[in-house]
Amino acid sequence: MRVVGTLRVPDSVSTAGSGTLRVPATRTGDKSNTGEPVNELICAHNLGYHYSQPSTTALAGVDFGVDSGQFVAIMGPNGSGKTTLVKLLLGLLVPTQGTVTVAGKQPRDARLEVQQLIGYVPQHESVNAQIPVNVRDVVGMAAQCRYDGALDRKEVRRRVQAALDMVELGDLAGRPYGALSGGQQQRALIARALVVDPQIIIADEPFARVDALSHQNIVNLLKWLSDEKQVTVLVVVHDVNPLVHILNKVLLLNTEMVLYGAPTEVLTSANLLQAYGKVVPILVCDEGFLHPLTEGQHD
Numbered sequence: 001m002r003v004v005g006t007l008r009v010p011d012s013v014s015t016a017g018s019g020t021l022r023v024p025a026t027r028t029g030d031k032s033n034t035g036e037p038v039n040e041l042i043c044a045h046n047l048g049y050h051y052s053q054p055s056t057t058a059l060a061g062v063d064f065g066v067d068s069g070q071f072v073a074i075m076g077p078n079g080s081g082k083t084t085l086v087k088l089l090l091g092l093l094v095p096t097q098g099t100v101t102v103a104g105k106q107p108r109d110a111r112l113e114v115q116q117l118i119g120y121v122p123q124h125e126s127v128n129a130q131i132p133v134n135v136r137d138v139v140g141m142a143a144q145c146r147y148d149g150a151l152d153r154k155e156v157r158r159r160v161q162a163a164l165d166m167v168e169l170g171d172l173a174g175r176p177y178g179a180l181s182g183g184q185q186q187r188a189l190i191a192r193a194l195v196v197d198p199q200i201i202i203a204d205e206p207f208a209r210v211d212a213l214s215h216q217n218i219v220n221l222l223k224w225l226s227d228e229k230q231v232t233v234l235v236v237v238h239d240v241n242p243l244v245h246i247l248n249k250v251l252l253l254n255t256e257m258v259l260y261g262a263p264t265e266v267l268t269s270a271n272l273l274q275a276y277g278k279v280v281p282i283l284v285c286d287e288g289f290l291h292p293l294t295e296g297q298h299d
């Protein structure tokens with residue numbers, strides 16, 4: 001069923017209710033169609049990856065480019081290659097097909113240089129919650145690694161506090177990391193990505209474990225980074241709806257690329273059927289944005 005018309009999207013899937021997330025007209029659409037020079041920060045050509053053990057093609061024939069400052073969602077069902085793509089961008093995997101470049105460099109050849117541009121929020125928790133470190137240490141370790149000990153302790157502490165303030169965890173800097181809620185831990189991991197002052201943020205399902213309040217905080221923070229700090233933002237999402245109003249582009253995957261483009265081009269019944277293998281209902285909100293109801297379509 002495709003629901004077309006002026007329907008109110010339920011609050012649970014809409015960002016319209018917040019009243020703060022309308023995208024300025026200049027942010028929508030593809031800059032390459034406007035005659036502006038295209039300055040692609042991330043570029044993939046026929047990109048693919050095949051795991052050998054067990055033999056699995058995780059990604060094939062992916063073509064996309066991300067301009068500096070754009071906000072992009074990567075979506076698709078479970079096992080569609082989203083995390084594999086992120087690992088290729090970070091140079092943690094080397095393409096078995098095609099090429100990918102970040103700031104003109106192949107991550108496979110310039111892994112450290114590329115990783116220094118990127119603040120990465122991994123899908124799975126990589127900090128052992130049993131280890132007795134506090135929130136400040138979790139974030140501070142990233143700053144120490146990034147700047148290779150070149151910052152004095154006072155400066156590290158200042159940057160850590162600034163990053164924690166951004167995710168509204170400034171008051172919890174001294175708390176044991178393991179004592180935080182799932183949503184607070186997720187926000188601490190975002191602070192860890194921000195503390196290195198990245199040009200690019202890549203977050204792999206940052207909303208997976210978070211409560212509604214943290215969810216909205218993270219959306220607002222990503223939008224602020226994109227709008228005010230010109231950070232390029234790539235977010236892997238199960239549910240694209242909280243971001244639909246602020247996205248420039250959507251990359252829809254199902255191992256192969258279904259489509260990459262503006263949300264209104266990509267989030268159509270035919271494309272979602274191709275990605276999810278079943279009909280995905282779509283709501284159109286008062287502002288005319290398409291809201292695919294992909295929750296529950298992932299298995």
Ligand code: ADP
Binds near residue numbers: 078081083
């Ligand atoms: P997504 O993030 O979209 O859920 P992934 O990129 O994690 O998808 O996985 C894509 C495909 O690659 C899946 O079929 C998955 O089972 C497979 N895969 C992921 N990691 C490995 C691995 N280390 N070895 C073999 N196959 C893998």
Ligand code: MG
Binds near residue numbers: 082123204
């Ligand atoms: Mg994944």
